[in-house]
Each structure stands twice: as structure tokens, then as C-alpha cells.
Amino acid sequence: MGDVSARAERSGVDKFSVRRRELAAAALTAVAERGFANTGLRDVAAHTELSLGLLHYYFDGKDDLIGQAIWQYKSECARRYDPIVETSKTGAELAERFGVEIAATLRDEADMHRLWYDLRNQSLFDTGFRDTIIAIDELLRDMVWAVVVRHAELEGHEPSVDAASAYALFDGIFLNALIAYLRGDIDSLERLRKASIRLLTGSA
Amino acid sequence: MGDVSARAERSGVDKFSVRRRELAAAALTAVAERGFANTGLRDVAAHTELSLGLLHYYFDGKDDLIGQAIWQYKSECARRYDPIVETSKTGAELAERFGVEIAATLRDEADMHRLWYDLRNQSLFDTGFRDTIIAIDELLRDMVWAVVVRHAELEGHEPSVDAASAYALFDGIFLNALIAYLRGDIDSLERLRKASIRLLTGSA
DNA sequence: GGAAAATTTGGACACTCGTTCAAATCGTTC
DNA sequence: GAACGATTTGAACGAGTGTCCAAATTTTCC
Numbered sequence: 314m315g316d317v318s319a320r321a322e323r324s325g326v327d328k329f330s331v332r333r334r335e336l337a338a339a340a341l342t343a344v345a346e347r348g349f350a351n352t353g354l355r356d357v358a359a360h361t362e363l364s365l366g367l368l369h370y371y372f373d374g375k376d377d378l379i380g381q382a383i384w385q386y387k388s389e390c391a392r393r394y395d396p397i398v399e400t401s402k403t404g405a406e407l408a409e410r411f412g413v414e415i416a417a418t419l420r421d422e423a424d425m426h427r428l429w430y431d432l433r434n435q436s437l438f439d440t441g442f443r444d445t446i447i448a449i450d451e452l453l454r455d456m457v458w459a460v461v462v463r464h465a466e467l468e469g470h471e472p473s474v475d476a477a478s479a480y481a482l483f484d485g486i487f488l489n490a491l492i493a494y495l496r497g498d499i500d501s502l503e504r505l506r507k508a509s510i511r512l513l514t515g516s517a
Numbered sequence: 518m519g520d521v522s523a524r525a526e527r528s529g530v531d532k533f534s535v536r537r538r539e540l541a542a543a544a545l546t547a548v549a550e551r552g553f554a555n556t557g558l559r560d561v562a563a564h565t566e567l568s569l570g571l572l573h574y575y576f577d578g579k580d581d582l583i584g585q586a587i588w589q590y591k592s593e594c595a596r597r598y599d600p601i602v603e604t605s606k607t608g609a610e611l612a613e614r615f616g617v618e619i620a621a622t623l624r625d626e627a628d629m630h631r632l633w634y635d636l637r638n639q640s641l642f643d644t645g646f647r648d649t650i651i652a653i654d655e656l657l658r659d660m661v662w663a664v665v666v667r668h669a670e671l672e673g674h675e676p677s678v679d680a681a682s683a684y685a686l687f688d689g690i691f692l693n694a695l696i697a698y699l700r701g702d703i704d705s706l707e708r709l710r711k712a713s714i715r716l717l718t719g720s721a
Numbered sequence: 722g723g724a725a726a727a728t729t730t731g732g733a734c735a736c737t738c739g740t741t742c743a744a745a746t747c748g749t750t751c
Numbered sequence: 752g753a754a755c756g757a758t759t760t761g762a763a764c765g766a767g768t769g770t771c772c773a774a775a776t777t778t779t780c781c
Contacts, residue, residue, distance in 0.1 A: 353768060354769065355769095366730060370728070375768095439555070481689050482686055489681070532757095558740090569760090569761080570741085574757095
């Protein structure tokens with residue numbers, strides 16, 4: 314935390330942080346195209362049609378920018394299944410809708426998911442935004458866990474795995490499907506949908 | 518394939534390709550320390566105590582170097598469970614030894630696995646060594662599949678999932694355990710061992 | 722309207738990157 | 752030992768990086 318956060322408090326928090334969020338969102342799409350390491354701040358600036366120096370006015374540096382960007386995107390993402398958890402009437406309906414939704418996000422936001430895994434991996438080498446990544450990981454784990462627990466409730470029994478294991482399994486099949494999808498395998502969408510349903514009904 | 522491979526044929530294949538393998542192996546440990554994007558060829562050269570230009574004498578460039586390096590490492594890795602598959606007498610023994618072995622490689626070669634996931638992710642952005650990564654992915658999938666099939670044989674029934682799904686699940690729990698381990702969670706070794714056994718006995 | 726603050730710009734800085742290449746060295750063969 | 756090809760070096764090139772900053776512009780407030 315340096316000059317940037319100080320500036321955020323001096324001016325009204327509103328304008329500054331709103332602008333921060335806008336820039337971070339725009340930056341995210343730029344970085345998602347070619348990856349974290351392959352995208353310079355000049356690419357980001359060009360993509361947002363704003364100047365390079367401005368990025369350092371609103372952010373403490375590249376890590377701060379990307380950390381903020383992935384956080385505000387993923388923390389939104391992690392609420393994607395809330396409506397399904399809240400409104401599903403049976404375990405079968407929950408599983409079915411969950412499968413459809415997870416396949417939909419793979420199809421519609423493949424680039425963003427690719428970037429997420431890129432950043433998570435980078436955080437295993439750099440300490441730049443490691444804390445943010447860890448926080449997101451916990452968010453996602455809790456998201457999966459909420460689905461698993463609700464499904465078990467509707468089915469009238471206890472989950473057969475813990476939260477960490479459930480997240481590992483769903484994350485595994487999702488990443489695998491993402492890779493296949495990015496390599497041109499369209500069928501991976503449907504395979505992910507079915508695999509998710511199988512995993513949920515089988516282990517929850 | 519450019520000047521380098523041409524040179525390989527002119528001189529006896531032996532000396533040149535042997536040197537290539539040595540350099541690639543040394544380069545791998547250098548890149549594993551800080552990641553593909555954060556490690557320059559100068560770092561590699563310094564790590565191997567050889568000159569920078571030499572790397573371009575034996576390799577067509579960074580991608581060629583790293584592609585060769587990860588290939589010769591991982592194609593060896595993919596045979597790690599062969600003895601277990603061949604000599605286990607019961608399904609329970611196979612599962613138990615598999616769990617021990619997968620936890621052991623996580624503990625002993627965490628840096629290399631971290632690098633593997635780094636390179637696989639990079640290949641989703643660059644085309645540099647994408648084909649090599651895909652080939653390794655198939656190798657690993659076949660490795661997992663061999664374990665699953667053998668376990669099913671010993672237990673006297675058919676595998677309940679296909680090869681791609683099995684790989685996705687095992688890769689998922691392994692990556693999850695690796696991340697936890699790298700973040701300082703020692704217990705993830707034991708959790709991975711148990712989760713692997715559960716996955717194998719439950720879905721094969 | 723004018724002063725003060727916030728915002729925005731464009732360029733400069735110091736550095737690292739992958740790549741290239743002429744020259745030097747080594748090893749082999751006649 | 753001379754000649755030739757294989758090997759190795761170290762320096763250089765051009766492009767790229769993140770960061771920083773003085774100046775210009777816009778906005779805000781008295």
C-alpha cells in the first residue's frame with residue numbers, strides 16, 4: 314500500500330475507486346488475450362485507449378493492477394451458482410442446473426478462466442499477488458462446497474468428502490475441460506456437463 | 518527444425534544429442550526455480566556455468582530448449598508407476614503403492630511439477646512448444662489409465678470412467694495438493710495419498 | 722474568476738530479453 | 752604440424768519491460 318491508497322482516501326473514495334474498477338476491468342480483458350507474462354502495461358494502455366502513466370496513477374504497479382482486476386472479476390464469479398443453490402427443489406435439479414451452468418461459463422468465458430489459471434500458477438513463483446490468489450481460491454472452494462452441501466441436504470444425507478477435496482475434483486475436471494476446449498475440442502463442453510453431474514450426484 | 522538439427526546429422530548423432538540432453542536437463546532445474554517467464558537464457562547459462570551463445574548452438578531458441586527439456590523429463594516421469602502396475606498382486610496393493618508413490622513425487626519433485634503446470638499453461642497462450650505439451654499430456658493420461666485399468670482387472674470389473682475423465686480427476690487432486698504443499702501445507706502429502714487411494718478404489 | 726487540487730499526458734530512464742555473429746579455441750585427421 | 756571442421760566465447764543489437772516524473776490539462780472549491 315503506497316501513494317495510491319493514500320490518494321484514494323484524500324479524494325472521495327467514490328470517484329477514485331470507481332475509476333480503479335473500470336481500469337482494472339479493461340485491463341483484465343487485455344491481459345486475458347495473451348497471458349500475464351506476455352502482456353505489457355503498454356498493451357493494457359493501448360487496449361484501454363488511455364495513457365501508460367495513468368496506470369501508475371491508479372495502481373501501485375502491474376501486480377497491484379492485475380491483482381485488483383482478477384479479484385473483482387473472480388469474486389463476482391464465485392457467486393454464479395448462488396441462485397441455483399437457493400432455488401433448486403431437488404438434488405437432481407440442482408445437479409442438472411449446476412452442470413449446465415458450469416459448461417456455460419466454460420464456453421462463454423474461456424479466456425478469463427485461462428487467465429485465472431495463469432495467474433494462479435504465476436503466484437506459485439512470485440509473491441506479487443499471491444495473497445489475492447489464495448483468497449480467491451478460498452472463495453471458489455467455498456462456492457463448490459455450498460453446492461455440494463446443498464445437494465446433500467436435498468438428497469437427505471451427508472457429503473462424502475470434505476470441502477478441499479470437492480474443490481480439487483471439480484477444479485480438476487474444469488481445468489481439464491478448459492484445456493481441451495481451448496485446443497479445439499468442442500465436445501468437452503458436453504463432457505464437462507455430464508462429468509460435473511456425475512461428480513456431484515456421486516460424491517455428495 | 519533449422520540449423521540445429523542439421524548440425525545434429527552432420528556430426529555423429531551421439532555427441533551432439535548427448536550434449537543436448539545434458540544441457541536441457543541442466544536448463545530445466547534453472548527454469549524450475551523461478552518459472553518459465555521469469556527465467557532468462559542468461560539465468561540458464563549462469564546456472565549451467567556455460568556461455569549464453571552456446572545455448573543457441575545446441576538449440577533453436579528458448580522454446581526449443583525448454584520443449585526438449587520438459588519432454589525428456591516428463592517422458593521419463595510417465596513411467597514412474599510401471600513397476601507398480603506390473604508387480605502388484607491385488608487391487609488393494611496397487612492402490613496403496615500408487616498412493617505412496619504419488620505422494621512421494623509430490624514431496625521430492627514439487628518444483629518440477631510446478632514447472633510442468635507452468636509450461637502447460639503457457640502453451641495455452643503461445644504456440645512455441647504446444648505440441649510437446651500435448652504429447653506429454655497424452656503420455657500422462659495413458660499412464661493414469663494404465664493404473665486404472667490394471668486396478669479394475671485385479672478387482673475383476675470394468676473401469677467406471679474413461680481415460681480422459683480419470684486423468685482429469687487425478688490431475689485435479691494432484692495439482693490441488695501441489696499448490697497446498699507449495700503454500701506450506703505439509704499435510705497435503707498425506708491427504709493426497711489417501712485421496713488417490715479413494716479415487717482409485719472408488720472409480721475403477 | 723482565480724487558486725488549489727486532482728487528473729492525464731508523453732517521454733525518459735535503467736534494465737532485461739532473445740537473438741545474432743565474428744572471432745577464438747578445441748579436437749580430429751591427414 | 753598443418754589444415755579443417757566442430758565447438759565455445761563474449762560482445763553487440765534491437766526491441767521490449769516496469770517505473771518514474773515534470774509538465775499540461777481538467778476539475779473542484781472558495
